[in-house]
Amino acid sequence: MPFGTILLCHCVAKAEPLTLQQLRYFLATARHGSFAGAADELLLKQPSVAEQIRRLEAELGVPLFARTKRRLTLTAAGDALRPYAEQALATCRDGADAVRAHRTLRGGVASFGLPRNAELYALTDLAAEMHARHPLVGMRLIGQNSAEVAEAIRGGALEAGLVVLPVDDEGLDIEPVIRDEVLYATADAGRAATPMTTDRLLEQPLVLYDAHYGNADPTRRQLNERLQQHGGRLEPHIEVEYLAGALRLAAQGVGDTIVARAALDAGYLPEDLHTTPFAEPLYDTLAVAKQRNLPLSPATRELVSIALERLAAFDRARNRTIPTV
Template sequence: MTLQQLQYFLASVEHGSFSAAAEALHLAQPSVSEQVRRLEDELGVTLFQRVGRGLVATEAGRTLRPHAERVLAEVEGARDAVVDVREVRGGTAAFGVFGTSRYYLGADLVRAFHRDHPDVRIQLVGQNSSEVVDAVRAGELEAGVVVLPIDDAGLDVRPAMRDELLFCSADPAHLRSAMTIERLARGPLVLYDVTFGAQDPTRRQLTELAQRAGVTLEPLIDVEDPETALDLAVEGLGDTIAARGTLLAQRRRLSGRLGWVPFAEPIYDDFAFVWRRGAHLSPATRAFVQAVEERLASVRRRLDRVPRRHRPGA
């Protein structure tokens, strides 16, 4: 029994003859009658009897009819569901983000994506890149955007953009020249992402630089988010670091008492997309990845609005 045979059977019931059914289906009459005959042979029953020049369903035919209608309706529903996902008319965009991603993506990205794809369910999960990587590898998320370096075992990694890290302080004496990792280790330091600590890619990068220089980074104050670290730096409780994208997002609220300089050997946050190696992303998640990629490109073009050097009070 095939879907085609059921379709031809229902058309014959509806139109009352093989010729009328064939015309409605844009087929030759023998094609319809032959498939109905094969269906009868398989079931071992007669589905139609001739009445005059037309066809009338037998009791077996009347019994089959609701089952055939239900089967074809289910198939059509399955087809529509798949098309909805293929054309991003439905489905779920399950995407991981790192903790400071709000400075680069923002609520307006979600707002714009929802406007373009109102039937797609959006899940943004994650507080740190290491957490996102674990969730993607475990199949809990389809994809994510992270800060490198990460453990990329079992993952495909596609670079997205680079953002420079700057040294921030309210003390002009600390900003007379580009910062070095040795001087950073000697000063009062405020660092963010305390929950993930050494697992955080930015802290991991700073720690590796310090180890190669033979020094140790021991923050005076550990906090959770960059905004708090910047606020404490403004108050003079310690110096901190911030990416230019963070400073760009916070420029309207930053006190004029805060300044910054680059590192003598520039340090960067490298952002990348990750997904399981060889995985095929759902259309919804693929569309969201594209939206994130476009947004990051827009941010990258605006980073020059944040000068690499800025004096407090300027």
């Protein structure tokens, strides 16, 4: 290109987006065939409606109404716009209704994480009770180890959940609810005759559950921290995934294990097992976790409320009070 050539640019103005107000005025005018009739329906003055239609036609670059002395009739362009305008306003109404349903519990989905042993704490029928109270609300209940529940809440996959402490609380609000004592379980009656000390624990072959999560499991994490203070670490002889498997192996004398008192109350303990508390009492603290400073949806808030009611009733039934944690 020769030096000094002048470039001429033709700039196309960006079209203004249509507004819902303009579409509402357009449809009212089409129904009534006049600005006066549309103004009466919309509780506006006639010039306001006429001005909005004029702006709409200017933005689209085409007349939408043919004007006669008696009536306004749609042009071909107006006929083409009409179904889209109706659809846009209907979609807007549907969206608003969906949001109101969340607010009034006439809809929405509650998402909540539960520990895998939720049945020990009277939470088996949590979904059934929520459905009975609010049949139009959907639910997504996930049963996971507490470490995974906390991560799902932090990542936004769940709104809230019931976790066993300790968990990584970064970005979370944690509200302790109840606690349940963890006991030492063994087939050796002599070993269960006195409380289990940390020093003695270091010497015992252990069969522990939650193999997938290992020492990231909250209960095992507590034990591991105690052992670390005595120069050791939690290294089970056998790891299985579920509590029932660990209890069966312990009953056969393969190794000792741990069990929450709620499992004893529920009749999970085999006849050949004996239990004893830890010399320094060990507790599973159940807590509600949610994202920090983020309000819960009405559906999930109601589900949390029902869960708390059930946990309180469970604790009362055991003739124990909810401790301050």
